[in-house]
Amino acid sequence: MTLSISRMDLDGNCSPIALVTKILKLEPNLKIPIPIEELAYKLDINSIQELTTAGYEGGLVTDEARSSGDILIKKGMYHQRRRFTIGHELAHFLISYHKPSAPNGFLCDKTAMNNWDLKEQIKARKMEAQANQFASLILIPPPQLRKILNRDRFTYLDRMFEIHEFFDVSKEAAARSFVEYNPECVSILICKDGKLLRKYSKRDFPWIKLNKGQAIPDISALYTHPVTTDKTSSLQETMAKEWIDVKFGSRTPKMYEQVVHQNYGYSMIMLKTIAFADMDYDPEENLTSKQRLAKRAQNR
Ligand SMILES: [Zn+2]
Incomplete structure (x- = not known):
């Protein structure tokens, strides 16, 4: 599948929700599971390489102007976690007001990858929560997610496993979206x-x-x-x-x-x-x- 999207198309879309909405609008035929690496390359990421700095899950080598971007992923990370981390780093690259947290860009540790509090007052932490939100939304697009969750009259845990397999995301990522978008409490x-x-x-x-x-x-x-x-x-x-x-x-x-x-x-x-x-x-x-x-x- 050839993607036609370019980073210029996303100008002016700053929030994770606005960005994902725009990407899905520009690429309505994006297949599931979302080809996150292909999408990242199409949006000006130069390379996806192994991260050698100990203690971090992912990183993004870039400058404040985002003239280029190289994504780094911890060595040995399992496939679905890797997909999520690519989504997370891509968010730091696309959201222009995210300020680099390291001299050459961004370095994200486990705490950052587990930060989901969008009401966070500390900017650096909010940035991480937004990157996680973007990764979750792009890998599990709400329109397709709702089709699964609204299919039955009642919710069963089995649907969470279906989300995990269908979208090729970890069970944790599937569980979060299962809960957030569930029509039931x-x-x-x-x-x-x-x-x-x-x-x-x-x-x-x-x-x-x-x-x-x-x-x-x-x-x-x-x-x-x-x-x-x-x-x-x-x-x-x-x-x-x-x-x-x-x-x-x-x-x-x-x-x-x-x-x-x-x-x-x-x-x-x-x-x-x-x-x-x-x-x-x-x-x-x-x-x-x-x-x-x-x-x-x-x-x-
Ligand atoms: Zn991060």
């Missing part, structure tokens, strides 16, 4: 050996009271779903008060849980809450018991 918890590592919640999801390193509540399907399978569990109702604080006297929201085990003791939990207006919500309400079983088998 969901949260994803990443766990290792039964303890919480990270959580991604949709803005309106109630605050999960578990902190990093804390054990997952023992009522979780994490402990009953067989570790020998890499299939997702069925979507089951769980006790909301085990996960979130419910004020005395207030109604407890209905909550559902679905889990999946991964390699090396990792697992993922999807939680979703149902608004009080939909309290009679039942994802399998119209199904006969035979259909329910078939649906559960299909979700596995």
Whole structure:
């Protein structure tokens, strides 16, 4: 596929959202997974090379005027992480008000690559959050993402894996977009050996009271779903008060849980809450018991 886009076409588009919108408009036939390297070269990146500076994930050799750009990626980085890091460095190259953080351009460490707070007051950190937002949006374009998330009436964790494979992004990147663009109120918890590592919640999801390193509540399907399978569990109702604080006297929201085990003791939990207006919500309400079983088998 030959791209016709040029960096000049993007002039005046500064925010990550504006840039991605413009790129998708100029290249409406961009195939999925997005050919991020080809796109970077088309937008004046000279080369993508190995980064030799220890302690950093990626870098961009450039000057303040962005007369040229060379992307550097940590040696041995796995394919999907590499794609994301190229997107991140490309953002530093395209967003003209990003000020180089090193004498010859930008150097981005793990902390930078994990900064998602766009409300960040410190400019250097906000820059990193914007670069991450750009990488996420360009690799998982919202129009195609919505097609996956809006396909079913109810959300299942299986769609997160579909995003991971379809867009060729890491499971973490897929989980973040799955949560952010989900039509339902969901949260994803990443766990290792039964303890919480990270959580991604949709803005309106109630605050999960578990902190990093804390054990997952023992009522979780994490402990009953067989570790020998890499299939997702069925979507089951769980006790909301085990996960979130419910004020005395207030109604407890209905909550559902679905889990999946991964390699090396990792697992993922999807939680979703149902608004009080939909309290009679039942994802399998119209199904006969035979259909329910078939649906559960299909979700596995
Ligand atoms: Zn960066």
